[in-house]
Amino acid sequence: MRTINSALKRLGEGEFICNVHYPEEFAALEDPAGRQIADRWCEDIGYRLARLSEEGAYFMAYSIVTADMRAQVREDLRQVRNKLEPIVGWMETLRQSQGQTPNIHEGDMLWESEIGEAVRTSAVLERRLLDMKDLSGARITDTSLDRVRRMLQHLESEGYLVEANPALKGYRVTGKIAYLYQLLGFIAANSTTLADDKLVDQIDTQGRIDAPAPLDVAGGIAIQEPPAPAEEPPQ
Amino acid sequence: MSTPIKDCLQTLSRHSEVIEQGMGGEISMETGTPSPVLVQLRQASAVRPAGEDGFRLHPRLREYLSDHLQLFSSYQSLAEIGSKIGQMQALWNELDDVRDSGDRDITDALHSLIQTTVFDIAHALDSNILFLQTRLSTRYGNVKSLDAKKSQNRWYQKQTAQLAGDLNRLAREAERIERHAEERGIAELSNFLRRYLIARILPWQQGLSEMQTLIRKEIFRTREVETNHKLLARMDLLLRQQPAWRGFEADLPEEIPAFLLAARLKPFRPHAEPLDGDRSISQEMELLARNLPPKKIEVEQVPPQRYKRVIDPPRKPPETAAALMLERLLKDLHAAGGKPVSLRAWRERDQEIQETMTADMWLVFSMMALRSRKVRVELIRNPPKLGEHFSHTFCDAVVQPKGGIGLRPTR
Numbered sequence: 001m002r003t004i005n006s007a008l009k010r011l012g013e014g015e016f017i018c019n020v021h022y023p024e025e026f027a028a029l030e031d032p033a034g035r036q037i038a039d040r041w042c043e044d045i046g047y048r049l050a051r052l053s054e055e056g057a058y059f060m061a062y063s064i065v066t067a068d069m070r071a072q073v074r075e076d077l078r079q080v081r082n083k084l085e086p087i088v089g090w091m092e093t094l095r096q097s098q099g100q101t102p103n104i105h106e107g108d109m110l111w112e113s114e115i116g117e118a119v120r121t122s123a124v125l126e127r128r129l130l131d132m133k134d135l136s137g138a139r140i141t142d143t144s145l146d147r148v149r150r151m152l153q154h155l156e157s158e159g160y161l162v163e164a165n166p167a168l169k170g171y172r173v174t175g176k177i178a179y180l181y182q183l184l185g186f187i188a189a190n191s192t193t194l195a196d197d198k199l200v201d202q203i204d205t206q207g208r209i210d211a212p213a214p215l216d217v218a219g220g221i222a223i224q225e226p227p228a229p230a231e232e233p234p235q
Numbered sequence: 236m237s238t239p240i241k242d243c244l245q246t247l248s249r250h251s252e253v254i255e256q257g258m259g260g261e262i263s264m265e266t267g268t269p270s271p272v273l274v275q276l277r278q279a280s281a282v283r284p285a286g287e288d289g290f291r292l293h294p295r296l297r298e299y300l301s302d303h304l305q306l307f308s309s310y311q312s313l314a315e316i317g318s319k320i321g322q323m324q325a326l327w328n329e330l331d332d333v334r335d336s337g338d339r340d341i342t343d344a345l346h347s348l349i350q351t352t353v354f355d356i357a358h359a360l361d362s363n364i365l366f367l368q369t370r371l372s373t374r375y376g377n378v379k380s381l382d383a384k385k386s387q388n389r390w391y392q393k394q395t396a397q398l399a400g401d402l403n404r405l406a407r408e409a410e411r412i413e414r415h416a417e418e419r420g421i422a423e424l425s426n427f428l429r430r431y432l433i434a435r436i437l438p439w440q441q442g443l444s445e446m447q448t449l450i451r452k453e454i455f456r457t458r459e460v461e462t463n464h465k466l467l468a469r470m471d472l473l474l475r476q477q478p479a480w481r482g483f484e485a486d487l488p489e490e491i492p493a494f495l496l497a498a499r500l501k502p503f504r505p506h507a508e509p510l511d512g513d514r515s516i517s518q519e520m521e522l523l524a525r526n527l528p529p530k531k532i533e534v535e536q537v538p539p540q541r542y543k544r545v546i547d548p549p550r551k552p553p554e555t556a557a558a559l560m561l562e563r564l565l566k567d568l569h570a571a572g573g574k575p576v577s578l579r580a581w582r583e584r585d586q587e588i589q590e591t592m593t594a595d596m597w598l599v600f601s602m603m604a605l606r607s608r609k610v611r612v613e614l615i616r617n618p619p620k621l622g623e624h625f626s627h628t629f630c631d632a633v634v635q636p637k638g639g640i641g642l643r644p645t646r
Contacts, residue, residue, distance in 0.1 A: 014499025045500075046528030050493035061496040064529045070487055073495050080482035085474060092471035095464060101381065104467075105460055182494045184466040191483040194469050 003028040008041050011049070011060040018057035018175025020107055021162050029058050052182060056106075057175030080187065086134030087158060087180060090151050093119075093128055104173055110161065112152055112169035116145040246279040254281065257292035258300060261285055302362065313366065313394045314359035317401045320408055323352045327412045334419070346424060353432050356405065360439050363398060367391065367446040371453070381457060388454045395447050402443060406436045501526055556591050561604050568610075568634055578602065578612075579631040602632045611635040 007025035010017055017025045028034040035049070042049045042060055050061040062069060076083070094110060095102040097118035103109070119125040129135075129147045137150060152171055155161040160180070164172040188194035247254060250272050253262060262268050262282065273290060276282045282290040330345040370391065409432045416425040473480060501523055509516050563585070568576055578601050582588050588597055602612045615631035 012500040014497065046530065047498055050496075052494060059494075059497050060499070061493045062498050062528055064531060065491055065496065066529050069496075069529070070491070073491060074485055074487060076482075076495075077485040078482040081474065081480060084470060088467060088470050088474060092467055095467060102464060105463070179494050179497070181463040181466070182492070184463070184470055186492060186495070187470070187483065188466055190485050193473060193480070193483060194466060 004034045004037055007034070007058075008038060011038065011042070011058070014060065016052070016057040016059045016159060016174065016176040016179060018106060020172050021057075021159065021174040021176070026058070052175065052178040056178050059179075077187075080183070083183065086132065087155070087160065088184075089128075089132060089134070090155055091160070091177075091180065093125065093132075093151065096128075097122075097125055104177065106173055106175045106177055108173045109164065110152070110171045110173065112145075112149060112171070115152075116148045119144045119148055243279045243281075246275050247281055250276055250281075254292065254296070254300075257282065257290070258297065261289040261291055263289040265289075313363045313398050315401075316356050316359050316398070316405065319352055319356045319359070320401065320405050323349060323356070323412070324408055326352065327415070330424075331415070331419070334421075349424065350427060353428065357431060357435065360402070360435075364439065364442045364446070367395065367443075371446060371449045381460060385454075385457050388450055388457060392447075392450050392454065395443060395450060399440075399443050399447065402436065402440055405432075406440075409433050409436065498528070556587070557600060560585070560588050560591070561601065564601060564605075576634045577615075577631055578634065598629075598632055605634060 003024045007017055007022070007028050010022055010025055015022070017029060019026045029038055029049075038049050038058075043063065046063060047060045048063040049058060051058055091104055094115060095104055097115045098104075099118070119129060126144050129144055129151070132147070132151070135147060135150050135154065139146075142150070149169075152161060152169075156163060156171065159176045160174060161171040162174050164170050184194070253268050253272055253276065256262055256266070256268070262273070264270055264273070265288075273282070277290070281293055281296055283293055285291040326345055326349045330342060330349065333341050333345065370387075409428055413425045413428040413433060416422075416428070506516065511517070564578075564581060567581065578598055579594065582592075582594060582597050592600065602614075605612050611634070613633050613635060614629040615633060616626040617628045617630055619626045
């Protein structure tokens with residue numbers, strides 16, 4: 001009973017209850033009796049209990065959608081950048097720091113030391129972290145590891161990560177990440193911004209400033225002969 | 236006393252370290268195995284040549300050790316049962332042929348072989364299900380990358396599909412052999428098949444179906460993970476390259492996805508000595524009231540309007556003059572009591588027909604109507620004209636009622 005009360009409190013706070021972040025509350029909501037209590041409670045106060053997917057995190061959502069609310073949602077999407085920043089940048093940094101095998105889905109483990117090392121050895125990632133203006137409290141004297149630590153702490157306070165191993169600074173990705181992916185999926189499906197239906201991989205032959213323009217003789221400029229292949233050095 | 240089996244096992248025991256090394260890869264003199272040891276293992280058929288001067292462990296020995304130690308390597312094939320089903324089928328056919336000869340020894344041997352094959356099939360299926368459960372519950376162990384996981388997913392999807400096909404075939408064959416054995420009075424075999432094979436097929440099929448569902452889910456998840464990564468990278472690029480992009484005009488669907496409607500209650504903020512006339516308090520209360528979720532409007536339940544289906548009573552089609560005439564003809568034919576009746580003569584007696592139909596029309600109509608009632612009607616043909624081989628015309632038709640069949644009037 002205590003856990004279901006706690007689950008209701010979290011729902012009211014707007015938290016996403018998943019197996020990683022609030023395991024006991026999640027278990028209470030997985031229980032049919034607990035879920036019935038939560039359903040009734042949400043209904044009584046004018047909301048409903050919703051899930052991000054069949055096995056995803058629980059959260060509280062509006063039950064009745066009025067015209068005003070639709071207009072509000074449309075306005076939110078018009079200003080969706082506010083919701084995406086800076087989380088998308090931070091998550092992308094985490095993705096890039098893990099190389100070819102990124103683990104940034106619910107339940108995946110992230111280690112501060114590993115990410116810090118990856119950032120330290122990559123000039124691109126280091127530059128990326130230095131350019132981040134949304135890291136509140138960051139100082140000019142901060143090392144890249146300090147910035148990584150701050151980024152992980154921010155993600156934890158936003159509910160996307162939870163500290164699973166305080167001694168070794170291990171973080172686990174929570175179920176709220178599915179919210180971000182669903183939002184990105186919705187943007188991709190409903191706007192041309194991220195749609196890649198007509199995208200074809202091709203080499204774009206861009207002109208170079210330092211190369212002479214190859215125009216024909218009639219145009220007044222002689223075609224330049226391609227440079228002869230360099231002679232192979234004697235063996 | 237020394238026997239070939241004991242000798243072989245002793246050789247394996249003596250060189251257990253080399254066999255352990257062989258589980259990991261090739262063994263040769265270059266890897267530090269002395270030549271006499273290799274010769275002894277070769278004599279015991281524990282190793283097979285591989286390459287120029289290397290050796291590999293006998294596949295069956297490797298299989299046995301993997302099975303015993305539950306070592307599941309990547310891309311391990313599931314134990315195949317197709318050939319064993321074929322073998323069981325062939326053994327049953329042979330048993331069926333030999334049974335009539337009365338040779339007890341051969342039938343006993345075949346019976347025993349069928350039982351061994353059934354046990355082999357059961358063992359193979361049990362180990363396959365266990366293997367798949369282990370692989371899927373650990374998500375193929377610690378695979379290094381998403382590509383490796385996708386590849387393993389594909390591999391096991393194909394393997395399970397093949398096994399499911401074999402399992403269906405096994406169910407058919409086992410039931411067929413059991414039925415034939417029952418018919419031929421071999422109760423021992425039919426009971427054995429029912430107990431050790433047919434009773435277990437359904438749990439195997441269910442287990443395999445569960446595994447297939449899990450693999451499908453896993454494939455879906457890996458696809459989803461890839462899509463998510465791609466979208467994240469592209470959105471990051473967009474946010475970095477287009478600082479002026481704020482959002483987009485969404486054409487919202489009728490049912491808005493739940494995640495866009497995620498809500499939270501307003502935090503409770505205590506005020507010291509709130510006054511009703513305080514402007515800030517009233518503003519805050521207004522704000523709170525505005526943020527309250529909309530009330531559910533109770534719609535009065537109106538019972539749906541009911542309609543009565545009206546079905547018209549069956550209506551008889553209007554009777555035509557031809558139908559009435561036919562009815563009269565049938566009555567007369569019935570009254571004639573089996574005597575032949577000329578249709579032309581009958582027409583001449585009936586005034587109404589003469590007014591309604593011409594003679595030729597009447598003949599054709601009545602003849603077709605009577606023949607459709609299976610009444611024998613014979614044509615009275617005109618003699619052929621000059622130059623004709625056959626008669627083409629007729630002038631009358633005679634009804635030959637036999638026992639009154641079909642002559643009963645409908646009314």
